[in-house]
Amino acid sequence: MNDKPNFFDGRTLGAIAIVFAAWMGWQYYMQKKYPDAFKQTNENTIVENPSAKSDGESADQAPSDTVNVAATPEEPKAVLSGAPAQIESVKESILAFESPTLNFEISSTGMGIRNIHLKKFTDRDGSIIEIGASSLGKQTFETRLLGQTKSLPFELTKVNERTFIGRARWGDLEIVKKIEVVASKYELKTHIQINGTNPNFIGLSTHVYEEINPVQGSSFFAPQMERQEFFIESDGSSDRVHIGKDDESKSFSKASLVSLGSQYFTQAFVNQSEILPEFKVDVIHKTKLAHGTLSYQSLVGGKFDVSYISFLGPKDVEILRSVDSELDNVVDFGFFSWIAKYILWFLKSIYQFVHNWGVAIILLTLSVRLLVLPFNMMSYKSMKVMQVLQPQMKAIREKYKDDQQRMNQEIMGLMKTHKANPLGGCLPMLLQFPIFIALYQVLGHSIELYQAPFAFWIHDLSAKDPYYVLPVLMGITLFVQQKVTPNTMDPAQAKVLAFMPLLFSFFMLSLPSGLTLYMFVNGLAGVAQQMYFLKFNQVATPSISK
Amino acid sequence: MNVLIKSVSKPLSFLFILVVSMYRSFLGPYFGGNCRFYPSCSQYALDVLKTENFFKAFYLIFKRLSRCHPLSGKSGFDPAPKTCCERKI
Numbered sequence: 001m002n003d004k005p006n007f008f009d010g011r012t013l014g015a016i017a018i019v020f021a022a023w024m025g026w027q028y029y030m031q032k033k034y035p036d037a038f039k040q041t042n043e044n045t046i047v048e049n050p051s052a053k054s055d056g057e058s059a060d061q062a063p064s065d066t067v068n069v070a071a072t073p074e075e076p077k078a079v080l081s082g083a084p085a086q087i088e089s090v091k092e093s094i095l096a097f098e099s100p101t102l103n104f105e106i107s108s109t110g111m112g113i114r115n116i117h118l119k120k121f122t123d124r125d126g127s128i129i130e131i132g133a134s135s136l137g138k139q140t141f142e143t144r145l146l147g148q149t150k151s152l153p154f155e156l157t158k159v160n161e162r163t164f165i166g167r168a169r170w171g172d173l174e175i176v177k178k179i180e181v182v183a184s185k186y187e188l189k190t191h192i193q194i195n196g197t198n199p200n201f202i203g204l205s206t207h208v209y210e211e212i213n214p215v216q217g218s219s220f221f222a223p224q225m226e227r228q229e230f231f232i233e234s235d236g237s238s239d240r241v242h243i244g245k246d247d248e249s250k251s252f253s254k255a256s257l258v259s260l261g262s263q264y265f266t267q268a269f270v271n272q273s274e275i276l277p278e279f280k281v282d283v284i285h286k287t288k289l290a291h292g293t294l295s296y297q298s299l300v301g302g303k304f305d306v307s308y309i310s311f312l313g314p315k316d317v318e319i320l321r322s323v324d325s326e327l328d329n330v331v332d333f334g335f336f337s338w339i340a341k342y343i344l345w346f347l348k349s350i351y352q353f354v355h356n357w358g359v360a361i362i363l364l365t366l367s368v369r370l371l372v373l374p375f376n377m378m379s380y381k382s383m384k385v386m387q388v389l390q391p392q393m394k395a396i397r398e399k400y401k402d403d404q405q406r407m408n409q410e411i412m413g414l415m416k417t418h419k420a421n422p423l424g425g426c427l428p429m430l431l432q433f434p435i436f437i438a439l440y441q442v443l444g445h446s447i448e449l450y451q452a453p454f455a456f457w458i459h460d461l462s463a464k465d466p467y468y469v470l471p472v473l474m475g476i477t478l479f480v481q482q483k484v485t486p487n488t489m490d491p492a493q494a495k496v497l498a499f500m501p502l503l504f505s506f507f508m509l510s511l512p513s514g515l516t517l518y519m520f521v522n523g524l525a526g527v528a529q530q531m532y533f534l535k536f537n538q539v540a541t542p543s544i545s546k
Numbered sequence: 547m548n549v550l551i552k553s554v555s556k557p558l559s560f561l562f563i564l565v566v567s568m569y570r571s572f573l574g575p576y577f578g579g580n581c582r583f584y585p586s587c588s589q590y591a592l593d594v595l596k597t598e599n600f601f602k603a604f605y606l607i608f609k610r611l612s613r614c615h616p617l618s619g620k621s622g623f624d625p626a627p628k629t630c631c632e633r634k635i
Contacts, residue, residue, distance in 0.1 A: 393584075411584070411623040426587040427615035 095156050095164060099183035102313070110151025111166035111177045112139025112207070116312055118186075118265065122451070131265050131312055133209035133289060140210075140267060141310050143177055143192065145170060146203035146295055173198040179310075186313025187323050192296075194304040203297040204306065208267050210260050210290045212243055212283070230281050230292060231268075231330045233257040238329065241281050243290050248283035255279035259330040260292050261315065264447045268311040269294050270324045275306060314447045317344060333441045340438035344446060351448070357461055358454025361443070361514055365521040368435065373529065375428055380533050389414060443514045454517065461514035468509055470516035475505030477523030484530045555600035562600070566591050582614050582621035593626035 093108040104116040114134040121129040132140040142151045152175060154166030162181040167174060174195040179188050192204060213228060230241040234252040241248055252258075254276040259268035271277055273296065280293040298304045311323055320328040333340035343364070350360040393411055400407035443449065449461040457467055465471060478501035508516050570588050581587050590610055594603040606626070613620050 408623055408625075425582045425615040425618070427611055430611070 093156055095158055097162070097164075097181055097183075099162075099181070102181075102183045102186060104312075106156060106164055106166075106179070107139045107142075108154050108156050108166070109139055110142025110144060110207070111154040111156070111164075111168075111179070112142025112151065113188075113312075114139045116140070118313060121265070121314060129265060131210070131261075131267060133211045136209070136211055136288060138209040138289065140208050140312070141188065141190070141206055143175075143204055143206045145201070146205050146297065170201070171198045172196045173201055175204070185319060185323050186311055188310040188312070189307070190310055191307040192305075194298075201298060201304075203295060203304070205293050205295040206269070206308075208258075208260050208269070208292040208294070210262075210267065212285065212288050212290050213262070228260075228262045228290060229332070230290070231257075231259045231261075231266075231332075232279055232281070233326065233329065234279065240332065241283075243283050245285070246283075247285055248281055250281045252279045252281070255294065257324070257326055257329070258292060258294065259311075260290055261330065263445060264315055264450050265313065266311070266315050266330055268309075268327060268330060270309040270311070270327060272308050273306045275299060275304075277308075314450075315445075316447045317341070332445055333438065336434045336438040336441070339434055340442045343435070343438055343442045344448075347442065347446075348448065356454065357449055357452040357514070358517060361461070361517055362521050364439075365518050366525060368439070369522065369525045369529070372428075376529065377533070439518065440515065443518055444512060449512070449514045452514075454513070461512060461517070464510050465513040465516055470513055470520050471505045471508040471511075474508060474516055474520040474523055475501040477520060477527055478504055481523060481527050481530060484527060484534060551599060551601065558600040559595045559603065562603075563592060563595050566595070582618070583610070583624045584622065585625060587611055587614055590624070590626055597626060597628040 095106045097104050097106065097113075101118070101120055102116070103119060104113045106113050114132060116130060116132045116134070118129040118131065123129055132138065139151070143154075144151050152168040152170070154168045154175075154177060157165050157167075159165055162183070164179045164181075166177045166179075168177075169175075176193045176195065178191045178193075180190075181188055190206075194201070210228065228243040230239075230243070232239045232241070232252045233256050235254040239252065241250060255269075255278065256271050256276065257268065258279045259266045261267055269279075275296050275298075278295045278297070280295065282289075282291040282293070284291070294308070296304075296306045309323060311320070311327065313319060315331050317328045317331060320330065333344075346367075347357075347360055347364050350363050351357060354360055354363065392414060396410045396414065397407060400410060443461075451460045453459045454461055457465075457469065482498070482501070504519075508519060566588050570592075583590065585593065587607075587610055591603075591607045594606045597603075598606065610624070612618075
């Protein structure tokens with residue numbers, strides 16, 4: 001269609017390949033040459049955090065005398081101002097919580113919880129989902145005095161089936177932590193109150209832990225879908241800290257909502273106090289711990305009274321929203337999340353009728369295609385007309401080479417007489433992209449699809465296709481679509497494009513089968529549409545061409 | 547000021563040319579072909595990016611895209627300002 005040399009000629013392609021190869025080579029070389037550069041950062045972290053090995057804990061900046069006072073509450077029932085003693089000697093007591101959805105144990109250590117099981121969900125191997133870091137000896141949601149590395153020893157009482165109260169003493173200070181469990185919403189309503197005074201008291205911190213998944217590598221061809229991340233809403237902005245291969249340490253002040261979780265499950269805090277807490281993020285690979293610290297500082301003269309909601313459960317948009325209207329923000333639908341939410345709603349509506357997520361995906365795909373069908377049809381028609389007019393336009397340009405205005409007029413006239421003014425446009429087409437990207441995000445991040453079976457060999461739409469049937473079928477449809485689409489490209493471009501189905505298939509191999517199902521159905525619909533157009537066009541062409 | 551525009555313009559233009567070319571090669575065949583104008587928006591973008599400084603080009607592309615929808619009432623031959631007549635066919 002155009003005479004300008006195309007950007008993607010052979011030489012440019014070669015240059016891009018060389019740059020790409022050089023970059024890969026450089027990365028490889030750097031890692032071989034300076035392996036201790038990475039090691040060193042790890043060692044530094046350890047030096048900074050002498051307690052890391054035993055605690056998996058960030059450095060304790062408290063002055064030593066405070067630590068001594070901290071060691072005072074040796075036993076929960078001990079004297080108010082006893083002699084310093086070792087905190088390790090405290091005997092841990094445990095209360096169990098059981099419900100149809102959620103099981104866990106409350107430990108007297110910081111009144112944290114561990115052995116958390118989400119009974120409605122199983123992992124890929126069929127065992128019940130466990131969150132937190134119990135295997136590393138960590139109680140999530142444990143509470144400490146601000147500036148100390150040891151958790152407060154609480155004396156636990158079970159008020160009723162779902163309400164637990166813990167009392168801890170520190171000098172004349174009594175710390176009362178009350179947890180009320182709403183198992184159906186995976187919600188722990190927490191309230192912490194301070195009775196009495198202690199001049200050394202500066203506040204409390206509550207901690208959240210998650211074991212870092214061993215596999216965090218991802219590449220262009222094998223994107224890692226099961227990544228872990230922190231999400232922080234603080235001071236009017238929201239941030240995500242992805243847990244990658246590097247250690248992290250970041251602080252956020254005035255945090256209102258924070259979470260630590262994986263693709264489908266998360267732990268979260270929603271602040272409900274007037275005191276806005278600070279949230280500190282620590283990722284320490286040496287200890288395999290992702291660790292969040294929610295710190296409430298005691299206000300001068302004010303009464304220390306803190307409440308927050310802890311959440312530990314699936315990232316199901318409806319459950320999250322029922323806990324807090326903002327909590328569904330922890331689900332990462334990417335840049336176009338507002339579109340993604342509507343798409344998810346639509347997908348769920350379809351599911352209400354068909355009760356199969358695979359079928360719902362197929363219907364969603366076809367709906368989107370149907371929506372853009374009129375535009376495709378119009379543009380196809382006008383494209384055909386333009387193709388037919390091409391020789392005439394060439395002739396006009398030759399003829400009025402030196403008279404630009406005349407050439408414009410003639411070409412416009414030609415287009416007008418042949419009604420080659422398409423009703424579509426590039427803007428509607430560009431607006432389609434956000435929808436596609438949002439759809440991709442929805443299919444990749446929705447717990448609704450987690451272990452949702454479709455049919456035949458696909459038992460989990462969120463996992464890759466076990467026999468790679470869908471990716472291969474998708475590649476075939478793309479290939480067919482290329483063959484049936486009229487080609488207006490120059491040869492170099494066409495050559496690049498010939499590899500696309502292969503590349504796409506390769507790229508899709510490890511992606512969730514829900515996504516590949518979508519791509520496959522979309523491609524199939526595209527081929528059908530194109531075939532129809534071609535048939536339709538054979539009838540229409542004679543009336544267009546002169 | 548002029549020097550600044552010039553030094554920033556080149557790499558930005560290159561980046562945009564790369565993106566548009568990628569679109570034309572990889573996505574255009576599946577999504578494209580909807581344009582109301584000739585040359586198409588993406589070709590127009592490449593043309594202005596090559597002939598104008600980046601900022602003017604960006605403005606022109608924006609203007610062109612904002613006209614390229616069913617309700618604009620405009621369509622047809624709309625070449626990039628500096629390319630229309632040097633074009634050999």
